[in-house]
Amino acid sequence: MKYGLTCDNYDLLVARANGHCELCQTAESRTTRGALVIDHFAGGDLFFVRGLICDRCNSVMSRHDRRATWGPSSLPWADKARRYHLAAFEQPTPEEFKQAEQIIASRKPYAVKDRILTPVKGPKTYYVRLDRSLEEIASKLRHHLTAGERTELAELLAKASTPPR
Numbered sequence: 001m002k003y004g005l006t007c008d009n010y011d012l013l014v015a016r017a018n019g020h021c022e023l024c025q026t027a028e029s030r031t032t033r034g035a036l037v038i039d040h041f042a043g044g045d046l047f048f049v050r051g052l053i054c055d056r057c058n059s060v061m062s063r064h065d066r067r068a069t070w071g072p073s074s075l076p077w078a079d080k081a082r083r084y085h086l087a088a089f090e091q092p093t094p095e096e097f098k099q100a101e102q103i104i105a106s107r108k109p110y111a112v113k114d115r116i117l118t119p120v121k122g123p124k125t126y127y128v129r130l131d132r133s134l135e136e137i138a139s140k141l142r143h144h145l146t147a148g149e150r151t152e153l154a155e156l157l158a159k160a161s162t163p164p165r
Contacts, residue, residue, distance in 0.1 A: 003038050003049050013038070013052060013089055022050075023057035023077075023084050031055060034129050034136070041065060041085070043103035046096060050088040061085070067109050 005013065019028050021036060028036050036052040039061055053061065063074060064081040086097065128140050141150065 003040055004047070005038075005049060013049065016089060017052040021052070021054040021057050023053050023060065023080060026054050026056075028054075029132075029136075034132060041088070041100055043100065043107075046092075046099050046103065048088055048090040048092045048096065050085060050090075053084075065104055065107075067104050067107050069109060 016022070017028075017036060020026060021028070021031065022039075028034070031054040033055060036054060037058055039050045039053045039058060041048055041050060043065075050061070060074070060077045060081050061084070062068075063070065064078070064085060070078045085100075092100070128137055130137070141153070145153065
């Protein structure tokens with residue numbers, strides 16, 4: 001029951017998205033990670049699920065929720081983000097929407113320069129979904145692995161496919 005969703009509610013959420021980001025309509029298979037994320041609003045003791053969106057639109061909604069300044073390239077998304085917020089999957093009451101707006105208005109405006117940078121220890125973990133086509137898997141691996149790592153992987157795969165003696 002992640003995000004407080006029952007299995008039936010999650011199925012309804014997936015059906016509502018129909019395999020596309022609910023904000024920009026990008027097909028799930030064409031998103032950065034090949035999957036949509038559950039978008040939600042959280043603030044104070046208010047929490048509600050809005051829908052399924054891609055990573056890029058998750059950043060847009062983060063800007064919406066943090067009262068960030070909309071720049072020239074992001075400004076067209078401000079109205080879309082608000083409409084999407086008001087069409088939340090869990091259908092908050094008008095009072096809850098008003099409370100959400102008060103929470104957003106009370107937050108300090110967010111700017112990239114305000115981020116606290118945390119050093120990353122060790123190698124970054126990447127996930128490759130094996131339910132994708134071999135071309136998509138190869139593309140992800142090419143993108144995230146160095147030439148040496150790709151060579152090492154090819155050698156390991158060749159070893160794994162060689163029958164034992």
